[in-house]
Amino acid sequence: MDWYLTTSEAKQKLLTIIDEVEEGDQVIITKHGVPKAVIVNFEQLQTLKAVTRLWQDPEALRAMRLSLDEVKQRKTLKLSGAPIVKRILTAARKKGLLRG
Numbered sequence: 001m002d003w004y005l006t007t008s009e010a011k012q013k014l015l016t017i018i019d020e021v022e023e024g025d026q027v028i029i030t031k032h033g034v035p036k037a038v039i040v041n042f043e044q045l046q047t048l049k050a051v052t053r054l055w056q057d058p059e060a061l062r063a064m065r066l067s068l069d070e071v072k073q074r075k076t077l078k079l080s081g082a083p084i085v086k087r088i089l090t091a092a093r094k095k096g097l098l099r100g
Contacts, residue, residue, distance in 0.1 A: 003027045009034075 003017075003025060010017060010029045011077065017027050017039055022029045027039040040048075077091045092098035 001025045005029055006037075007031050064065075 001024075003020065005013065005017070005027060007029055010027070013032060021027060021039050021041045024041065024044075026044075028035050029037040029039065039076065054064070075095075075097055077095065077097070079085070080088060089098065
């Protein structure tokens with residue numbers, strides 16, 4: 001859930017804000033009615049940074065597009081249990097995704 005607070009409200013409620021963002025909320029801080037800053041939990045920030053880096057990397061973007069095409073073509077595996085290499089190879093061979 002997004003919260004909108006003025007800068008003065010944010011100063012008064014800082015500890016409450018920290019508790020709320022730990023639970024997944026985002027707090028948008030406004031100044032004169034205009035959004036100026038956002039407080040998110042640290043894990044969300046790290047995820048956003050990682051995704052941003054991936055979207056800026058042409059090789060990673062190419063790999064994501066290839067993966068999406070493979071999903072659309074049903075070139076995926078469904079496994080039960082731990083994804084052990086031998087089990088992955090056996091399933092891939094049965095589905096015709098791998099030769100040898």
